[in-house]
Amino acid sequence: MDNVSYQRFPTVRIRDIKDDVLKFELRDTDASIANALRRIMIAEVPTLAIDLVEIESNSSVLNDEFLAHRLGLIPIVSDRAMEMRLSRDCDACDGDGRCEYCSIEFHLSVKCTGDQTLDVTSLDLVSSDPSIIPVDAAGRAADMGGFESNDTRGILIVKLRKGQELKLRAIARKGIGKDHAKWSPAATVTFQYEPEIHINEALMETLTLEEKQEWIDSSPTKVFELDPVSQQVVVVDPEAYTYDEEVLKKAEAMGKPGLVEIYSKEDSFIFTVESTGAIKASQMFLNAIEILKSKLDAVRLSFDTEEADDQFGELGAHMRGGGI
Amino acid sequence: MGVSKADEVDDGDNIVSSHKEGLEAPVKTAVDKFQLLPSFLKVRGLVKQHIDSFNYFINCEIKKIIHAQGNEKVTSDVDANFYLKYLDIFVGEPCVEQDYIYEPITPQQCRLRDMTYSAPISVDVEYTRGKEVVVRKGKDGKQEGSINIGRMPIMLRSSRCILAGKNEAQLAKVGECPLDPGGYFVVKGTEKVILIQxxxxxxxxxxxxxxxxxxxxSVTSSTHERKSxxxxxxxxxxxxxxxxxxxxxxPIVVVMRAMGMESDQExxxxxxRDPKYAGILNPSLQECAALKIYTSHQALExxxxxxxxxxMFTKQKRTKVDEARDILATVVLAHVPVHQFDFRAKCIYLAVIIRKMLEAMLNREAVDDMDYVGNKRLELAGQLLSxxxxxxFKRMNAELKKxxxxxxSKANRSTQxxxxxxxxPDTLTNGLEHAISSGNWAVKRFKMDRKGVTQVVSRxxxxxxLGHMTRISSQFEKTRKVSGPRALQPSQWGMLCPCDTPExxxxxxxxxxxxxxxVTTDEEEAPLIELCTTxxxxxxxxxxxxELHSPKTYLVFFNGTILGVHRRPNRFAEVLRKLRRAGKIGEFVSVHVNPKHRNIQIASDGGRVCRPLVIADKGVSRVKEHHMKELKDGFxxxxxxxxxxxxxxxxxNEENNSLIALYEGDATPDTTHIEIEPFTILGVCAGLIPYPxxxxxxxxxYQCAMGKQAMGNIAYNQLQRMDTLLYLLVYPQRPLLSTKSIELVGYDKLGAGQNATVAVMSYSGYDIEDAIVMNKSSLDRxxxxxIVIKKSVVPMKKYANRTADRIMAPELQSxxxxxxQVVARQQLxxxxxxxxxxxxxRPGDIYVNKQSPIDTRNNVNNPMALPDSAYKRTPQTYKGAAGETAVVDKVLLTSNDENHFVVKCxxxxxxxxEVGDKFSSRHGQKGVCGTIVQQEDFPFSERGICPDLIMNPHGFPSRMTVGKMIELLGGKAGLHNGKFxxxxxxxxxxxxxxxxxxxxATLVKHGFSYSGKDFIYSGIxxxxxxxxxxxxxxxxxKLxxxxxxxxxxxxxGPRVVLTRQPTExxxxEGGLRLGEMERDCLIAYGASMMILExxxxSSDQxxxxxxTKCGMIGYYHHKLKICxxxxxxxxxxxxxMKLPYACKLLFQELQSMNIVPRLTLAEA
Incomplete structure (x- = not known):
């Protein structure tokens, strides 16, 4: 066992990259790494979120806790979050919002004076740091020519009627999704195994055209298609396959087992990452790798001792880069 | 493919054309008839039975009462010329007297100020003053009498209520929720509903x-004067x-004799005369003969x-015979009228009873079913109040007379x-108010003494x-072990909910x-009787x-009394029904031909349950397409x-004369009616269940019981209300899988739950026994x-010596x-x-810094200027669980109509x-939260969907809640379809x-498995x-x-003073009892020291x-240090020695009653 190397060289191929969406293939590694990355993106990539709210006056219909909860869930642009300190680790201050290393102060002061209901949105939050503001996805999209109307901008916090007032001070702090979902930068992080589909052409040719079409239609997702020219069944989108085995069942029902063979590639993953907008989806992935590395470093730091080796056993050897 | 599109367009045209040609075509599907339901509920409302009954009482019944014999006139025993006669009675609009000014009042004000939502009752009277006759009437045209005789609590949304006929904006203005059904009373600030009996x-x-x-x-006769x-x-x-x-x-023949039937033949x-009846009657006739009673007089004797x-100390002079005759005339079968001692009608009534009994003796099937809904009457608020x-009213008049x-009787009076x-006015006001607020209904003249008639509306x-308003309580004792009254009756169909009953x-x-x-209200009898004769x-x-029982005729009963006979019963019933459908007689009059008993029952009495049905002629519905269109268009x-x-x-009863088809398609030529909607057989609570x-x-x-415990929104005015306990959900949702009932009752606007993505799988082992696993991120979001809101009321008392409680500013200290700075505990x-x-x-904080006068009995010279030393502190401290953050939500300073000041917080x-909180789906599947798991550990699908909670599949096989599975499927399809x-x-x-x-099919269209199952990855x-x-x-x-x-x-922790044992x-903060059975276990195990401990x-050592000589308890002398x-x-x-304190207490108590307990000690 000593000389076996477990080292692999995973590759990443990016398929689609936008500010809030990232799609890529992760190859030549196994589920543990893929899942570790997924878990870290959900739970451990730090962002900023409002954590403390001091309410000066609130005559809105929602009570203070309700508002505080809503404020907390507003995503805040957190590009700086990786460098910032967690307020519990910050020696310089006590997390009161005056400390530039760990907290950012927001102010909100709105009063409805008109007869129309007034929407208080995340755009009304005034930040002490111009670079750290609430995420404005709609606004960003409008800048890029997506949305036209102005009134969809911002995230609605509460609606005020005439005479109602809301005045508060909020402090955003760095945190991770494990503590509270508001700190999670991930809207969606998921992966799937890449399917490998082999059509038994010979057997397929024994089917009539109608049977082929029927067989194709048995799949709830559009994986196969009938080539209009050659009248052959071709795989158009293997990734649309949801491992539902409907086509296999159909083939069996048609009396043609083995019409198609579908495996999942054990070492190849297709990731979909969507961000809340707090950080870019691509940055989120990079941060996740960074965090995974630092976690591994933390393990590596303690491997010198005998106990660590005992504790991790073969894994320890693996950590050291495939057996010494 | 293009062809199919063209087809669709054609189809559309076809529908339009079929509209045109088929104006007279029957409605094909029941979908069209559904519109009847919302419009029914619009005119009738969900609690219309309560409101109708109350309106009837206020507008008609109350007038009948004051005009009833014995009520109308108050006369004097002293002055024969004197009388007071009630001419008319009115119930006014709800109002309150404030500084001698009457102001209209809203129900919401009453709730907040702990007042009664009531209106003055006023009368017009005619009476003698001195020698003249005075008539005092209120202003013409106004619904108001001249003299106030008391106050009547007003049912919300009744015709006298200020909310009647108001639209949503107007209701909002008076602080009322437009979805609130009304039908209850507000008495002393609490909402009370009179349960249907x-x-x-x-x-x-x-x-x-x-x-x-x-x-x-058995016959229970009930008239205005008498019940027997x-x-x-x-x-x-x-x-x-x-x-x-x-x-x-x-003996029954003796009774008949006494009523004038002297001949056996008669x-x-x-x-x-049929020999089969005469044969059984024979022994009864013989008995009478054996008693040697041949004449009416003998029988009466x-x-x-x-x-x-x-x-009875009154009228002792009456002979026994007169007394017996009087009883026969007025007490026995009191509802059959006897004029001038003409007993013929009563004799026939008795004969009919006997005939029915004989029939039942010959044929056991003729016995009536007591639990049959047609034999039941529902007593509503109006009847109970009347x-x-x-x-x-009688008591008031008696007091007045006294x-x-x-x-x-005083000889010379100074004033006229x-x-x-x-x-x-106090008698009426207090009597009504007290009865509704306590629920004790005591009516002396009927010897009625019911408890728990009213209940606080569950909010x-x-x-x-809403469910509280439709509740019916039965008069049967709960302890009786009979299954009959508890069983589901087939005749309940469509009238009473088959699901909603407590366990x-x-x-x-x-x-x-x-x-x-x-539920019907009474209808005028006289015109109907006249009509029958015509x-x-x-x-x-x-x-x-x-002629009574001739084989060609049917007996005609009207509200239980015999009117006569009819030769063509079916024709007669048909004509009556036609008149009813034409609106010539009341819509709730029922006609029922019973060929088995050969009689026709006509009923116009109150308390019958009924329901609307579509009439069909020879199986063809009368409601046509164009009717429904007109309904839809609002015409x-x-x-x-x-x-x-x-x-x-x-x-x-009338349902028994009809053949009701569930759908048009099921109708045969014999069908007389068609159901409007089959789901209306369920009630409000059961209507929430999808696919029940x-x-x-x-x-x-189970769900019917649990739906009432679910948290959500209570009313649109929930934050304006001051309920003792209020549970609100922060983000309540409308169910993704809805029902028509949900929309009809407004549950989609005031929901009580959330649409959770549920994965049915086993996870972590913390999901056994119906526990559910929850996603921490979902909870974070x-x-x-x-929100739990609790009310605490601080009354500011006023005392007899004109002193009063006061509230002081928070105390300061250096x-x-x-x-x-402000003293601790008062900083808030x-x-x-x-x-x-x-x-x-926080627990222990003082939320009202109240002080009370020390002396509350003796008169004080200047009660407003007492020195501080005359007050003692009586602060109101908050008692709540430690470690929980509570916030003061609202403070209300108000006073009620008696000027008692209260502070409500x-x-x-x-x-x-958290782990242990109870949740339930809408299918009677309750479970507690077993554990809370991080989102990254939760399973996820390749689309990135991660469930909110995980439910164990073992919940399904034994419960057989297939509806829940279909709800999941339907919800999932709706999610991707974008519709409910x-x-x-x-x-x-x-x-x-x-x-x-x-x-x-929808699921497959959106790329899911038809079965609703997904391919899922482990999050771990x-x-x-x-x-x-x-x-x-x-x-x-969330329950x-x-x-x-x-x-x-x-x-x-604390102990009880008397026994020194831990509190309960x-x-x-009591102890956890080691009970008898636990004790038995320890004894069996032999853990004697454990028991002792x-x-x-650990208890009261x-x-x-x-x-040791006399065996009595001695003492320890502390000064001399000896025993x-x-x-x-x-x-x-x-x-x-050591013993439980309770034991010592027992000895002393025994001593106090002259029993000497002696302890005999032995060396241990």
């Missing part, structure tokens, strides 16, 4: 069998009359001797006597309040009305006994359907988050830094000494779900419930799960049971000195 029909002959199996008949129950029993093959007024059972003729002597009102007589000044959730002792006795049920009913007085209302004879109300017809029946019953207070809104409040907590799917009960044929096949390892997981949204309710309110543990109960050392026995006066033989 279920009773056996009055004035109807009911044939039963007694315990020994012999036939008996007449029984007829069979003993030794003879028939007897049994009545309270007679000490003994009376009796036999009246009962029926016999009866007179049997009359139970009541110590009973109470009449009683109080004080009048007292005044009139004016009776108006003697009228005291736990919107549905709970346990009240099971089947407490019921709920169905969605479309209406339509060919031959009057009783014209008939001989022989038509439900009342138009009624008026035009398209729809009619049928009561349970796919569930095991008890599950629906607000799933299941709730701080360590040199300045002044404002300058006025009352907690500031928005402040956090609302204290709010926001709670997120429906799952109304029995809705598949009519399109009110989506079929599984169509749902599956990242590898795919072995099985496909059934995953999708299910509407989950009010939360661990935080229940968890309790104690190591050390969570509220008193648990039962004595006490050390005493015992004299002494007070009986022996020595300290020589004292032993010290």
């Amino acid at each position: 279920e009773q056996l029909s009055k004035n109807r002959i009911i044939i039963t069998t007694d315990s020994s199996g012999s036939v008996a008949a 129950k007449t029984n007829m029993v069979v003993k030794h093959e003879r028939i007897y009359l049994r009545h309270n007024t007679f000490g003994d059972d009376i 009796i036999v003729q009246m009962v029926g 016999y009866l007179g001797s049997k009359v139970r002597s009541r110590n 009973l109470l009102f009449e009683d109080l 004080s009048m007589d007292a005044t009139l 006597f004016d009776i108006i000044k003697l009228i005291r 736990l959730s919107f549905i709970a309040a 346990g002792e009240a099971c089947g006795l407490v019921k709920n009305l169905s969605l479309m049920t209406h 339509l060919g009913v031959e009057d009783l007085s014209l008939l001989s006994g022989e 038509r209302t439900f009342d138009d359907f009624l008026r035009e004879g398209l729809v009619e109300y049928l009561d349970v 017809h796919h569930n095991q029946s008890p599950r629906n019953t 607000g799933f299941g988050r709730c 701080s360590a830094k040199g300045g002044v 207070q404002d300058h006025d000494g009352i907690a500031a809104v928005g402040e956090m409040i 609302l204290i709010r907590q926001t709670r997120r779900p 799917h429906y799952g109304s009960a029995f809705g598949e044929p009519s399109g009110h419930a989506d079929k599984v096949s169509t749902i599956s 390892t990242g590898s795919p799960l072995q099985a496909y997981i059934f995953m999708g949204p299910i509407y989950y309710q 009010k049971h939360m661990v935080l309110d229940k968890m309790h543990a104690r190591a050390r 109960g969570r509220s008193r 648990r039962l004595m050392i 006490f050390q005493i000195q015992v004299c 002494l026995c007070s009986t022996c006066k020595s300290g020589d033989n004292i032993a010290t």
Whole structure:
């Protein structure tokens, strides 16, 4: 066992990259790494979120806790979050919002004076740091020519009627999704195994055209298609396959087992990452790798001792880069 | 493919053209008729039965009461010329007197200010003053009399309520929720509903069998003046009359004789000459002969001797015969009128009873079913109030008479006597208010004494309040172990909800009305009787006994009394029904031909349950396509359907004369009616369940109970209200899988739950026994988050010596830094000494800094300027669980109509779900939260969907809640379809419930498996799960049971003063009892020291000195430091021992009653 190397060289191929969406293939590694990355993106990539709210006056219909909860869930642009300190680790201050290393102060002061209901949105939050503001996805999209109307901008916090007032001070702090979902930068992080589909052409040719079409239609997702020219069944989108085995069942029902063979590639993953907008989806992935590395470093730091080796056993050897 | 599109367009055209050509074509599907329901509910409302009944009482019944014989005139025993006559009575608009000014009042004001929502009752009178006759009337045109005689609590949304006829904006202005159904009262600030009472029909002959199996008949007669129950029993093959007024059972023939039937032949003729009847009647006739009673007088003498002597001091001079005759005329079968002692009608009535009994003896099937809904009457608020009102009115008049007589009997009066000044409105006001607020209905003249008639409206959730209005409580005792009254009756169909009943002792006795049920009110009898005669009913007085039961005629009963006979019963019934459909007679009059008993029952009495049905002629519905179109376009209302004879109300008895088809398609030429919507057989609570017809029946019953405990929104005015306990959900949602009932009752606007994505799988082992696993991130984002608001009231008392409580500013003390600061525990207070809104409040904090005068009895010179030393502190401290953040939500300073000042504080907590909180789906599947798991550990699908909670699949096989599975499928399809799917009960044929096949097709269209199962990855390892997981949204309710309110543990804590044992109960921080059975276990195990430790050392151990010589308890003299026995006066033989304090207490108590317990000690 000593000389076996477990080292692999995973590759990443990016398929689609936008500010809030990232799609890529992760190859030549196994589920543990893929899942570790997924878990870290959900739970451990730090962002900023409002954590403390001091309410000066609130005559809105929602009570203070309700508002505080809503404020907390507003995503805040957190590009700086990786460098910032967690307020519990910050020696310089006590997390009161005056400390530039760990907290950012927001102010909100709105009063409805008109007869129309007034929407208080995340755009009304005034930040002490111009670079750290609430995420404005709609606004960003409008800048890029997506949305036209102005009134969809911002995230609605509460609606005020005439005479109602809301005045508060909020402090955003760095945190991770494990503590509270508001700190999670991930809207969606998921992966799937890449399917490998082999059509038994010979057997397929024994089917009539109608049977082929029927067989194709048995799949709830559009994986196969009938080539209009050659009248052959071709795989158009293997990734649309949801491992539902409907086509296999159909083939069996048609009396043609083995019409198609579908495996999942054990070492190849297709990731979909969507961000809340707090950080870019691509940055989120990079941060996740960074965090995974630092976690591994933390393990590596303690491997010198005998106990660590005992504790991790073969894994320890693996950590050291495939057996010494 | 393009062709199919063209086809669709064509189809559309076809529909339009079929509209045109088929104006007379019957409605093909039931979908079209659905529109009738909302319009029915628009005109009738969900609690219309309560409101109708109250309106009837206020507008008609109350006038009848004051004009009733014995009520109308108050006369004096002293002055024969004097009288007071009530001319008219009015119930005004709800108002309140403030500084001698009457101001209109809103129900919301009453709730907040702890007042009664009531209106003045005023009368017009005519009376003598001196020698003149005075008439005092209120202003013409106004609904107002001249003299106020009391106040009547007003039912919300009744015709007198200020909310009647208001639109949504106007309701909002008076602080009322537009979805609130009304139908309850506000008495002293609490909302009270008068439960519907279920009773056996009055004035109807009911044939039963007694315990020994012999036939008996009973009639409960009820008139305005009298209530009595007449029984007829069979003993030794003879028939007897049994009545309270007679000490003994009376042979029935004797009674007939006494009523003037001197000839046996006549009796036999009246009962029926058929030898099979005459044969059984023979022994009864012989008995009479054996008693040697041949004449009416002899019979009356016999009866007179049997009359139970009541110590009536009035009119002693009456002979026994007269007394017996009087009883026969007015008490026995009181509802059959007897004029001038003409007993013929009553004789016939008796004969009919006998005939029915004989029939039942010959054929056991003729015995009536007591539980049959047609034999039941529902007593509503109006009827109950009218009973109470009449009683109080009589009492008021009696009091008036008494004080009048007292005044009139005085020889010389200084001023002229004016009776108006003697009228005291308190009797009525307090009597009504007290009865409604306590629920004790005591009506002396009917010997009625019911408890728990009213209940506080449950405001736990919107549905709970609504369900409370439709509740029916039965008069049967809960302890009786009979299944009959509790069983589901086939005749309940469409009238009473088959699902909604509590479990346990009240099971089947407490019921709920169905969605479309209406309860009738009384209708004028005289015109109807006249109509019957016109339509060919031959009057009783014209008939001989022989003709009564001739095979060609049917007896005609009207509200239980016999009108006469009719030769063509079916024709007669048909004509009556035609008149009813044409609106010539009341829509709730029912006609029922009973060929088995050969009679026609016409009923116009109140309390019958009925429901609307579409009329069909020879199986063709009268409601056509164009009617529904007109309804949809707003040219038509439900009342138009009624008026035009398209729809009619049928009561349970009349349903037996009709053949009702469920759908048009099922109709045959014999069909007379077609159901409007099958799901209306369910009530309000059961209407929330999607696909209830796919569930095991008890599950629906469980859900009906649980839906009332679900948290959500209560009303639009929920934050303006000051309820003692309020549970709100932070983000309530509308169910993804809706039903038609949900939309009709407004549950979609005031929901109580959230759509959770549920994965049905096993996870972590913390999901056994119905526990659910929850996603922590979902909870972070607000799933299941709730607000609990508790009210605490601080009354500011006023005392007899004109002193009063006062509130002081928070106390100050000098701080360590040199300045002044507010004392601890009072820092949350404002300058006025009352907690500031928005402040956090901790256990022990003082939220009202109240002070009370020390002396509250003796007169004080200047009560407003008492020195501070005359007050003691009586602060109000908050008692809540430590470690929980509570916030002062609202403070209300107000005073009620008696100028008592109160401070009401609302204290709010926001709670997120924790392990142990109870959740439930809408299918009676409750479960507690077993564990909370991080999102990254939760399974996920390749689309990135991660469930909110995980439910164990073992919940399904034994519960058989298929409806829940379909809900999941439908919800999932709806999610991707962007529309709400429906799952109304029995809705598949009519399109009110989506079929599984169509749902599956939708799922497949959106790339899901038709079965609703997904391919899922483990969040922990990242590898795919072995099985496909059934995953999708299910509407989950958070129930009010939360661990935080229940968890309790104690190591050390308070003890009871008397026994020195630990206190009991969570509220008193009590100990956990090691009970008898646990003790038995320890004994069996032999852990004697453990028992000693648990039962004595850790409980109430006490050390005493015992004299070994006399065995009495001694004491330890602290100064001399010796032990002494007070009986022996020595300290020589004292032993010290330990025993439970309770034991010592027992010895002392025994001593106090002259029993000497002596302890005999032995060396241990």
